[in-house]
Amino acid sequence: MTLLKNIIHSKVPEDWGMYMQDLEKKPAITRVNLALYNNAPYNGYHHRIQLSVCCKETTESGLPSQEENTTLWKIEDAFIELLKQVDAIDAGLVKWNNRLNFIFYVKKAGDVGNKLIGKLKKLFPDYEFKLTENEDKAWETYFGTLYPDKYAMQEIQNNKVLQTLQEHHDNSNKSRPIDHYIFFKNEDSAKNFITVVEKEGFKKTSQRYEKTEEYPVMISVSREDVPNNIHHVTSYLLDTAEAAGGDYDGWESPVATD
Numbered sequence: 001m002t003l004l005k006n007i008i009h010s011k012v013p014e015d016w017g018m019y020m021q022d023l024e025k026k027p028a029i030t031r032v033n034l035a036l037y038n039n040a041p042y043n044g045y046h047h048r049i050q051l052s053v054c055c056k057e058t059t060e061s062g063l064p065s066q067e068e069n070t071t072l073w074k075i076e077d078a079f080i081e082l083l084k085q086v087d088a089i090d091a092g093l094v095k096w097n098n099r100l101n102f103i104f105y106v107k108k109a110g111d112v113g114n115k116l117i118g119k120l121k122k123l124f125p126d127y128e129f130k131l132t133e134n135e136d137k138a139w140e141t142y143f144g145t146l147y148p149d150k151y152a153m154q155e156i157q158n159n160k161v162l163q164t165l166q167e168h169h170d171n172s173n174k175s176r177p178i179d180h181y182i183f184f185k186n187e188d189s190a191k192n193f194i195t196v197v198e199k200e201g202f203k204k205t206s207q208r209y210e211k212t213e214e215y216p217v218m219i220s221v222s223r224e225d226v227p228n229n230i231h232h233v234t235s236y237l238l239d240t241a242e243a244a245g246g247d248y249d250g251w252e253s254p255v256a257t258d
Contacts, residue, residue: 012036012089017156019148027061028096032146034156036091041139045089045105048136049113051079053100053120054128062097071124072100078123079116086112091139092146099130103141109133154234157250162227165255172227174256179205179222180237183215184246190217193244197221197237215247227253 013035021028036042053075057068064072076093079102083090087107094101106112117129148156165172180202184190194204202221210216225233234251241248 012042013039017148017153018159019152019155021148021152023094023096023145026097027063028094029063030092030094030146030148030152032092032142032148033090034147036089036142037147040142041137042089042105044107046135046137047106047109048134048139048141049088049104049106049109050132050141051102051104051113051116051120052130052132053102054130055098055100056127058098063095064100075100075120075124075127076102078120082116082119086116088112091142094145103146105136105139105142150238151235154238154248155231158230158234161251161253162230165227165253168255169257170227170253170255171258174258175224175226176254176256177222178225178227178230178233178251178253179220180234180251181218181220181249182237182241182246183213183249184217184219184241184244185215186245187217189245190219193241193246194219194221196240196244200236218249 012033014033015035016031017034018029018031021030053072055064055068055072057065059065072095080090083102083104089105091103091105093103113131113133117131120129121127162172182190182193184193190207194202198204200223202223204219205222206220208218210218221237223233230251234248238248
């Protein structure tokens, strides 16, 4: 049985992303397996289980304190390892409203959740755990709560670039030219976009054509910015590109050290 479960887990693709969102007017840190999107809902996995960890030290916003996060990360690691031992699909987690919520899908609810809580309770006896189960054939929780909208998806991509910069010892609070790439269906749309963003200090730095693509016109624009403020910048460019009939593709930055 263990071998079968390992085979099942090996067939589920993984591409994890993390972002911030608001749920019921409260901030939530969301971690989601983006790779499930194309195949979800998975055949037979119709029961959603939410295993919640009641936080002990939270801020006024309901998010865990920096000190408690150290313990919660250990709980996360333990949960991931325990979930590998059962026939389940890990969809993601949400830190919100004084709780850390693990969300996963199983074929039959049964006593899977209670067994997981029992094992976690032995490892972390000072914590209280709660369980919520319901049928969710359409995976509404995955698509409606966990999966990001276009802005959050861009935030996830931003975080990946920021992580790469950090790995190269970048000072992400230091201003530097940042290049952005946008694709358009025609040159007129690209010109309209440039006219708008130039008023916000962006300058066109390059343009090329890819005849075989749906969006054959690629342009890059650049502006002096701070990487740690990049989410506001990309949201603006994403909206402006869409309004002009284009598709915002992402950004890159040189490494800046002290």
